[in-house]
Amino acid sequence: SQKIEQNSEALNIQEGKTATLTCNYTNYSPAYLQWYRQDPGRGPVFLLLIRENEKEKRKERLKVTFDTTLKQSLFHITASQPADSATYLCGVTDSWGKFQFGAGTQVVVTP
């Protein structure tokens, strides 16, 4: 069956360090992969989309990689700040066009 897996344990990180989150997928062959941020009680907010022919994409302090051989995407937040504390979700579309999210990884940045 198709699965998207993200670290279920919260990632606790000190301000200024780089947070790295993992998104692994099974039995998908996505042409695109997306990352969203979600704060408690609010809807997700789009962050980045990466295409299968792009190995890396950056936006300000965010960097995403996409390895279609490993079936994995890494999401990095550099110089993390307390305001980066949130849950980060990755998502892809399955073979039928239905969008599937991973369970998300909570990031907690402490001063």
Add this chain to the structure above:
Amino acid sequence: KAGVTQTPRYLIKTRGQQVTLSCSPISGHRSVSWYQQTPGQGLQFLFEYFSETQRNKGNFPGRFSGRQFSNSRSEMNVSTLELGDSALYLCASSLSPGLAENEQFFGPGTRLTVL
């Protein structure tokens, strides 16, 4: 530009009742999707609509239905409510159909509690 709006924001119903949730997409967006979010199952895809047509449906029972109007506004309906339907229901809009390659803009959600 106004964001995605959802009404109502909070709703309390009892088992067996039905409920209708509403979503107004960003102006100019014609694709609307719905998701259910629960602590146990996370964010799960319900349906996607474009130009008043359902393009995709997630793995939910027939009690969950939706529709889209000519102005792109969308509603979803849940009939014969069960306790397990308690969740945050999120609507998202996109400029174009095809969720893979299009950014989705989410609304604040409707928190449904079934007693």
